[in-house]
Amino acid sequence: MATWIPESASRSSAAAGRSFGLTGILAAVAREPVALLGLVLVVSYVAIALFVSFLPLRDPLQLSTQRLAAPSAEFPFGTDALGRDLLSRVLYGSRLSIEVAVLSVAIATMIGGTLGLVAGYLGGVADLVIGRVMDVFFAFPAILLALGIVAALGPDPRNVIIAIAVVYTPIFARVVRGPVLALKERDFVEAARAIGATQTRIVARHIVPNLLSTLIVQVSLALSWAVLTEGALSFLGLSAQPPAPSWGVMLNEGRQYLEFATHLAIFPGLAIMIAVLGFNLLGDGLRDALDPQRR
Amino acid sequence: MSGYLAKRLLGAIPTLIGVSLLTFLFIRLIPGDVIAARLGTSTALDPEELASLRAYFGLDQPLPVQYWNWLTSLLRGDFGYSIRTGRPVLVEIAERLPATLELAAAATLIAVAIGLPLGLLSAMRPHSRLDMAARIGGLVGLSLPSFWLGTLIIVLFSLYLRWLPNTGGYVDFVRDPLANLALLLFPAITLGVALAAATMRMTRSAMLDVLGADYVRTAAAKGLGPGLIVRRHVLKNGLIVVVTLLGIQVGQLLGGAVVVEEIFSIPGVGRMLLTAIVQRDYALVQGGVLVIAVLFVMVNIVVDLLYGYLDPRIRLA
Numbered sequence: 001m002a003t004w005i006p007e008s009a010s011r012s013s014a015a016a017g018r019s020f021g022l023t024g025i026l027a028a029v030a031r032e033p034v035a036l037l038g039l040v041l042v043v044s045y046v047a048i049a050l051f052v053s054f055l056p057l058r059d060p061l062q063l064s065t066q067r068l069a070a071p072s073a074e075f076p077f078g079t080d081a082l083g084r085d086l087l088s089r090v091l092y093g094s095r096l097s098i099e100v101a102v103l104s105v106a107i108a109t110m111i112g113g114t115l116g117l118v119a120g121y122l123g124g125v126a127d128l129v130i131g132r133v134m135d136v137f138f139a140f141p142a143i144l145l146a147l148g149i150v151a152a153l154g155p156d157p158r159n160v161i162i163a164i165a166v167v168y169t170p171i172f173a174r175v176v177r178g179p180v181l182a183l184k185e186r187d188f189v190e191a192a193r194a195i196g197a198t199q200t201r202i203v204a205r206h207i208v209p210n211l212l213s214t215l216i217v218q219v220s221l222a223l224s225w226a227v228l229t230e231g232a233l234s235f236l237g238l239s240a241q242p243p244a245p246s247w248g249v250m251l252n253e254g255r256q257y258l259e260f261a262t263h264l265a266i267f268p269g270l271a272i273m274i275a276v277l278g279f280n281l282l283g284d285g286l287r288d289a290l291d292p293q294r295r
Numbered sequence: 296m297s298g299y300l301a302k303r304l305l306g307a308i309p310t311l312i313g314v315s316l317l318t319f320l321f322i323r324l325i326p327g328d329v330i331a332a333r334l335g336t337s338t339a340l341d342p343e344e345l346a347s348l349r350a351y352f353g354l355d356q357p358l359p360v361q362y363w364n365w366l367t368s369l370l371r372g373d374f375g376y377s378i379r380t381g382r383p384v385l386v387e388i389a390e391r392l393p394a395t396l397e398l399a400a401a402a403t404l405i406a407v408a409i410g411l412p413l414g415l416l417s418a419m420r421p422h423s424r425l426d427m428a429a430r431i432g433g434l435v436g437l438s439l440p441s442f443w444l445g446t447l448i449i450v451l452f453s454l455y456l457r458w459l460p461n462t463g464g465y466v467d468f469v470r471d472p473l474a475n476l477a478l479l480l481f482p483a484i485t486l487g488v489a490l491a492a493a494t495m496r497m498t499r500s501a502m503l504d505v506l507g508a509d510y511v512r513t514a515a516a517k518g519l520g521p522g523l524i525v526r527r528h529v530l531k532n533g534l535i536v537v538v539t540l541l542g543i544q545v546g547q548l549l550g551g552a553v554v555v556e557e558i559f560s561i562p563g564v565g566r567m568l569l570t571a572i573v574q575r576d577y578a579l580v581q582g583g584v585l586v587i588a589v590l591f592v593m594v595n596i597v598v599d600l601l602y603g604y605l606d607p608r609i610r611l612a
Contacts (some may be wrong), residue, residue, distance in 0.1 A: 110561065136313035141550025141587045144565065151572040152325045228440055232554050235442045249441060258450050265450055269443030277438035
């Protein structure tokens with residue numbers, strides 16, 4: 001599981017200061033095979049989550065008499081202890097996973113990004129206070145912080161979203177602050193100030209667009225961590241509760257039957273790994289693609 | 296150096312006070328009553344008895360007073376008593392810390408033993424088959440959920456091959472070194488794989504940066520052999536970056552250990568903390584979190600000291 005802290009959090013954002021529009025980012029992805037493979041995985045994962053109810057699948061909650069059946073033509077992934085179709089449950093499981101990951105990372109990006117922007121742009125007391133508070137959060141190992149928050153608030157996917165957002169907010173603040181510090185000294189910002197642009201305009205038009213490439217890499221890696229963490233927390237019984245089709249829950253339920261039905265341990269875990277791999281490949285490829293020094 | 300150390304230790308104090316305050320408030324602000332959790336729901340206790348229990352644990356006092364009392368006892372080395380078991384918090388932690396530290400240390404060892412050489416070999420032959428394989432392996436390793444890997448290991452080694460008792464657990468090293476190591480091996484691999492992957496990637500990119508440096512080209516131009524260049528110039532400079540990044544990750548292992556402790560039923564600090572939070576065992580949660588935060592901050596300070604040792608240009612002051 002994510003024992004590692006996202007590498008880019010500790011790495012200076014080399015792409016800072018280079019501006020890439022959205023089309024530029026897409027073009028960069030197309031040139032980088034690793035990023036492209038990641039994008040394909042991520043897009044198919046999102047597509048499954050969005051359109052799974054239109055697929056010709058059994059109801060993921062429907063019980064049957066064929067319990068713990070091995071994978072076959074009728075049940076490609078086999079069935080679980082209650083005779084439910086594992087293929088359907090694994091595909092439906094993408095919903096919860098992506099919902100939690102996207103919402104938590106969105107919250108962290110907005111709050112953390114804003115804090116980093118304020119700290120870096122204003123400096124002074126604001127920077128000091130934000131930095132000190134963020135230091136307190138950095139004094140906890142990431143997964144333990146998430147686990148503690150959920151254990152305290154109660155087992156529920158909503159609390160998992162809060163927990164992951166809390167862990168990632170300081171990381172985004174730190175990732176954004178550095179480039180902002182560099183950007184505000186740049187000539188074009190100086191020039192904008194000289195011609196009388198307002199602070200809001202400088203931040204919105206000159207600083208934020210230049211953070212886009214840094215942020216998009218970080219978001220991708222954060223999503224991979226979020227999927228992994230949601231999986232771990234639901235495996236520990238702290239996220240969605242049975243009978244919900246959740247990958248971590250399925251894996252945990254399957255643990256009792258490992259001796260007779262290994263497929264219960266294989267498919268849900270594989271689903272998590274592929275999703276995480278997709279975001280990792282995308283983030284990694286994007287970092288290489290957007291950073292001229294690393295090419 | 297000692298001046299720097301003092302400065303860093305002093306600098307950690309506000310952070311740790313923040314940690315203690317945050318933990319203290321957080322565990323108290325969430326719903327759920329500690330006394331009710333201790334007594335269970337079966338017995339309806341009369342209010343008088345409840346009040347006396349609260350007074351016994353000092354829970355009837357205003358929050359700032361409770362916090363102040365806790366903080367001042369901490370300074371005397373008194374972490375308070377677990378409300379659940381009645382035993383001193385420090386004893387509870389001391390009993391479980393060795394298992395967690397041993398697990399984290401073994402995982403780090405495995406990660407470095409695999410990640411460092413692979414990263415180095417990868418960097419020396421970029422775009423070779425080995426490099427491609429190591430890079431793909433690295434990304435897969437990073438994406439592998441530890442709770443899944445742990446489950447697969449149990450399936451393979453205890454159910455199919457029957458090499459392991461599938462109960463897991465922990466045996467004191469002093470009591471039975473062999474049993475201790477045998478039980479440690481698979482949890483350590485489970486915890487170490489992601490770190491090995493991260494180490495491989497960090498080493499590779501750090502070494503590639505150094506291999507591209509001017510002084511390496513100069514050394515090659517002087518006619519030094521590749522082995523000597525790597526040993527004398529590349530390794531030391533590349534390792535500086537690796538050590539720093541590795542340090543950050545090793546601290547994270549203390550957290551990741553929770554999941555592995557849970558899968559392999561290891562009685563470590565992580566599992567203790569998880570139970571304590573659910574049971575609202577205030578003193579145990581506060582003490583446990585503080586100990587982990589202190590360890591975590593210490594690891595980071597040691598890393599910075601090591602950094603200064605490896606690179607004399609970095610003046611620690």
